[in-house]
Amino acid sequence: MLRLPAVGLFGPMPSNILGKLDAFEVLSLRSNRLTAGLPTDVASIPYMHSLYLQRNNLSCTIPTSLASKLAFLDLSYNSFVREIPLKVQNMTGLTRLSLQNNSLSGPIPDLHLPKLRYLNLSYNNLSGPIPAALQKFPANSFLGNAFLCGIPLEPCPGTAPPPPNAPIPPDKGQKPLKIAMVAVGTVIFLIIMLILVVWIYKRKRYKPEYNSGDHVQEPEAVGRANKSKPEYSDGIEAERNKLVLFEACSYDFDLDDLVRASGEVLGKGSYGPTYKAGLEDGTTVVVKRLKEVVVGKNVFEQQMEIIDRLGQHQGVVPLRAFYYSKEEKLLVYDYITPGSLSSTLHG
Structure with a gap:
């Protein structure tokens, strides 16, 4: 060689x-x-x-x-x-x-x-x-x-183009089979749609509502310390204190601290609202509540690991913690003081 x-x-x-x-x-x-x-x-x-x-x-x-x-x-x-x-x-x-x-x-x-x-x-x-x-x-x-x-380029001069392929007549024995397959597929589709409609109706019927406005009196995931538990707290009770903190997170708080935090609405996106949460120890974080996300726990945790890796870039706000249950899914970020995008990216 x-x-x-x-x-x-x-x-x-x-x-x-x-x-x-x-x-x-x-x-x-x-x-x-x-x-x-x-x-x-x-x-x-x-x-x-x-x-x-x-x-x-x-x-x-x-x-x-x-x-x-x-x-x-x-x-x-x-x-x-x-x-x-x-x-x-x-x-x-x-x-x-x-x-x-x-x-x-x-x-x-x-x-x-x-x-x-x-x-x-x-x-x-x-x-x-x-x-x-x-x-x-x-x-x-x-x-x-x-x-x-010639093929695959232009035909050579003086040569006739190849005749189009003659259509293949359908097999008469396959026609009833195709009709049956279409009918079965239609029935399955209707059953799935019916189950989906019933599930959406029940979810909307029992889904707690938020108060609108710049400040939230009783947000479901970020309540005030002197208020009673919000309506979703029963759903969290079974998995209390299972807030997952990433290794790079220097905060020391749990789900109880997050529930008791004072809350302020920062915005509402297509997947749910975002809150500014003030913890009792003076720490300020941002909590994103995913209201419209339906996903299994394993898939959710895998996605959180991907977001955590993306957050290691200097231009991306890092994900510090997350919480998962069937009723609630929360993402916790650092709070960035208001300012221009230019000053945030370039100091």
């Missing part, structure tokens, strides 16, 4: 030197300034399966004595001329052939290479119809050759 990419090599490749190293399997001299032609003894090293010589100044013709075991051949971005040798057909194990951006001319040989997965012959001077065995490759494999034609 010899790999010397982009190391400043220049001049012609030496003959009768590299070719004597017949155990080479990989030769990579790409992105140098090699000139003249490709020596035949280098191209025919018997055990070589990968030859990378792209982005040099190689010229002349591509040797016909190419190693039959080659799987990767890249001679792109050089100045090779004349035709693509038919001997390429002998490389039955070839999987990648890159000859783009040269000065190759003439027709493309009818290459039957069963393992070929990548082909690029674009931006040469090739002409004539594209062989049938190569028509499976996309159009960008042949772009920049003004006189090439």
Whole structure:
């Protein structure tokens, strides 16, 4: 194996030197300034399966004595001329052939290479119809050759376009089956819609309401210390004090402290209101209540971990804690004093 990419090599490749190293399997001299032609003894090293010589100044013709075991051949971005040798057909194990951006001319040989997965012959001077065995490759494999034609490019002059495929008559035995499948699918859809409507009705019927205004007298998740428990507190009672604090959080409070905090509405979004909460120890945080989010606990915790990682960016307010239950989902952030976005981002 010899790999010397982009190391400043220049001049012609030496003959009768590299070719004597017949155990080479990989030769990579790409992105140098090699000139003249490709020596035949280098191209025919018997055990070589990968030859990378792209982005040099190689010229002349591509040797016909190419190693039959080659799987990767890249001679792109050089100045090779004349035709693509038919001997390429002998490389039955070839999987990648890159000859783009040269000065190759003439027709493309009818290459039957069963393992070929990548082909690029674009931006040469090739002409004539594209062989049938190569028509499976996309159009960008042949772009920049003004006189090439045929699939996947424009049809060749004087050839009739292929007839459209005749429509296949439907199987009469499948028609009742399709009707039955549609009917079953419709019934399932109606049942799901009915369950959804009943669930939404019950949720709206028992969902506690908030007082509107700039200040909340009895918010469900952020109440005042001298007030009675808000209506949602029964739903929290079963999982009290299970507020999850992230490792970077320096606060020392629990769910009880959050429930007793004084609250002020900062805004209302599509997923629920946001409060400024003043804790008894003087700490001020922001609590986001997710009213319209229905998600399982595992998924919710995974999303919180993602938000926590995003909060490590200096331009994002970090998530400090969260609370999850079927009735309530709360996010706790640092409180940022009001100011312009510019001063917050740039100090």
